[in-house]
Amino acid sequence: MTAAADLVLTNAAVHTLESPDETHEAVAIRGGEIVRVGRAFDVELLVGVETRVIDCDGRVVLPGFVDAHTHLPMVGRSLVHADLSKADSVADAVSLLEDRASEVDDGAWVLGFGYDESTWDESRYLTRDDLDSVSETAPVVAFREDLHTAGVNSVVLDRYGDRMAAEGVQTDSDDEDGEPTGVIVEEAVDVLWDATEPDRDEMTRLVRAAQEYATARGVTGVHDMVRGSRAPEVYRDLAEAGELDLRVRINYWSDHFASLHEVGLRTNHGDGLVQTGAIKTFTDGSFGGRTAKVTEPYADAPDETGQWVVAPDELHELVAEADDAGYQLTAHAIGDDAIDTVLDAYAETADPGTARHRVEHVELASDEALDRFADTGVVASVQPNFLKWAGEDGLYDARLGDRRLQTNRYRDLLDAGVNLAFGSDCMPLGPLLGIDLATDHPNPEQSLTVTEALRAYTSGGAYAGFDEDRLGTIAPGYAADFVVLDESPWESESIRDIGVAMTIVDGRVVFEARD
Numbered sequence: 001m002t003a004a005a006d007l008v009l010t011n012a013a014v015h016t017l018e019s020p021d022e023t024h025e026a027v028a029i030r031g032g033e034i035v036r037v038g039r040a041f042d043v044e045l046l047v048g049v050e051t052r053v054i055d056c057d058g059r060v061v062l063p064g065f066v067d068a069h070t071h072l073p074m075v076g077r078s079l080v081h082a083d084l085s086k087a088d089s090v091a092d093a094v095s096l097l098e099d100r101a102s103e104v105d106d107g108a109w110v111l112g113f114g115y116d117e118s119t120w121d122e123s124r125y126l127t128r129d130d131l132d133s134v135s136e137t138a139p140v141v142a143f144r145e146d147l148h149t150a151g152v153n154s155v156v157l158d159r160y161g162d163r164m165a166a167e168g169v170q171t172d173s174d175d176e177d178g179e180p181t182g183v184i185v186e187e188a189v190d191v192l193w194d195a196t197e198p199d200r201d202e203m204t205r206l207v208r209a210a211q212e213y214a215t216a217r218g219v220t221g222v223h224d225m226v227r228g229s230r231a232p233e234v235y236r237d238l239a240e241a242g243e244l245d246l247r248v249r250i251n252y253w254s255d256h257f258a259s260l261h262e263v264g265l266r267t268n269h270g271d272g273l274v275q276t277g278a279i280k281t282f283t284d285g286s287f288g289g290r291t292a293k294v295t296e297p298y299a300d301a302p303d304e305t306g307q308w309v310v311a312p313d314e315l316h317e318l319v320a321e322a323d324d325a326g327y328q329l330t331a332h333a334i335g336d337d338a339i340d341t342v343l344d345a346y347a348e349t350a351d352p353g354t355a356r357h358r359v360e361h362v363e364l365a366s367d368e369a370l371d372r373f374a375d376t377g378v379v380a381s382v383q384p385n386f387l388k389w390a391g392e393d394g395l396y397d398a399r400l401g402d403r404r405l406q407t408n409r410y411r412d413l414l415d416a417g418v419n420l421a422f423g424s425d426c427m428p429l430g431p432l433l434g435i436d437l438a439t440d441h442p443n444p445e446q447s448l449t450v451t452e453a454l455r456a457y458t459s460g461g462a463y464a465g466f467d468e469d470r471l472g473t474i475a476p477g478y479a480a481d482f483v484v485l486d487e488s489p490w491e492s493e494s495i496r497d498i499g500v501a502m503t504i505v506d507g508r509v510v511f512e513a514r515d
Helices: 040-046 072-080 090-101 128-132 154-163 187-195 200-215 231-240 254-263 312-324 336-347 367-376 384-389 395-406 410-415 431-438 450-456 459-464
Strands: 007-010 013-015 026-030 033-038 052-055 060-063 065-070 110-115 140-144 149-152 169-171 180-185 219-226 247-253 274-281 329-333 358-361 379-382 420-422 482-485 500-505 508-512
Touching (some): 026 040, 065 420, 065 459, 072 110, 072 200, 090 110, 128 140, 128 149, 128 154, 140 154, 149 154, 154 180, 154 187, 180 187, 200 219, 200 231, 200 508, 219 231, 219 274, 231 247, 231 274, 247 254, 254 274, 312 329, 312 336, 329 336, 336 358, 336 367, 384 431, 410 420, 420 431, 450 459
Parallel strands (some): 013 060, 065 219, 110 140, 219 247, 274 329, 329 358, 358 379, 379 420
Antiparallel strands (some): 007 026, 026 033, 060 482, 140 149, 149 180, 169 180, 482 500
């Protein structure tokens, strides 16, 4: 006799997202695993005395979203500290920071996260003059959404300025006597990450807040980029306590490579909800900070072509050593020069496709680069929510001019046979927003179908994490990770506004909307 299911979802439109996509009426789960998908009559034969049966009332059931590029504690920070993504002007951002200053102890850090000046009428970075108005006695930092740029007040410059790389501290003139403006970029920002890194208790608070936010948006798994953080410890603590509501694949910064290698912790080690992923590194910066490495100068800065955050020689050395030790590599590369440099480094390894080496962002890729992705099997881990900057008169128009239409070439990548994984980089975390933008690309030639975009946010992320045999589709034997949507994304006029009714991870309901 077949054992009863623990959970049955019925009266639903269950999309497997396999190729071809199939639609069923119901799905049954036992022990965190899918045991049957099909007609409601057949699936409901597995209903027992203790089976929970959920009537989905015609809603759409999809594989859970896998966000292949997150900084989950940063989501928590935005929720706990000043959320500057809400600001629509310099004055508004300052006001939000003033509100935060009134909540913290005297002299404590006043932190804000996520401002995006490209949407403001006065499109400029926050400066020391702006932030001195928040406090002249406490350190104040406003991190830009891309996390590569920050504004600081005079207190921060006085305390930490001598520790910051000079090239990362912007001044009001080009000569050596220039005064710092309070705008800092790239390596100079790292000093602030170190100074404000949460302790274990605070990190637990941030992760709890972030996972609640993520599961409410249908996210069932994340590939988290971690550097010098207590987050891995907290993820494992929560998992052991049965309180981790997401699958977490930890991509460790290259700073940690030697330690991971020494203790024998390799890519794909771990079980259950927490796994070791790739070794993560940078190459360049961001378009917002004009630090992404491009072969042609910026449209609004004709003498600038970006900067190397990690020099090519250093990158090649890291890739060779980590690949030889059996690690997956993932490298941040936004500009075309940076993308080519990463592909050059991967080409020197034995089998970059089998190793599932990844390039994060891939924003301005040449035709040749697309062919190299396809030939080598390297994964393109991209963030469709970045398309919010690619429209006419947007940030990329200002930085790149006509080249904005050559960014984020999702159709070309997919048609070339490249393995495509979607993530958010938490700008903001929200798969439905990314899917909406990817299906309505500013360059219509690069738009994806709804099914293609959904696969990039499900099976695409699963493949990038060596999980394609257990995640990313709805089929017997796969993990029971689902999102239940109030509307069909194939029929909705605004995919980003579709409500998430329920999120299920490992057969457990971790989010349920309240009517």
